[in-house]
Amino acid sequence: RHDKLAVNYMAMVKLAMIQQHLRAISPSDRT
Secondary structure, three states: OOHHHHHHHHHHHHHHHHHHHHHHHOHHHOO
16 A cells, blocks of 8 residues: 555655745744
8 A cells, every 4th residue: 555655755745845935934044
């Protein structure tokens, strides 16, 4: 079953996208 793998991959991609978005919105991360 690749369902679990697909869900995991999608979750990871979503997390990465959210992190990138947050970084783009708040550049205060790099002091």
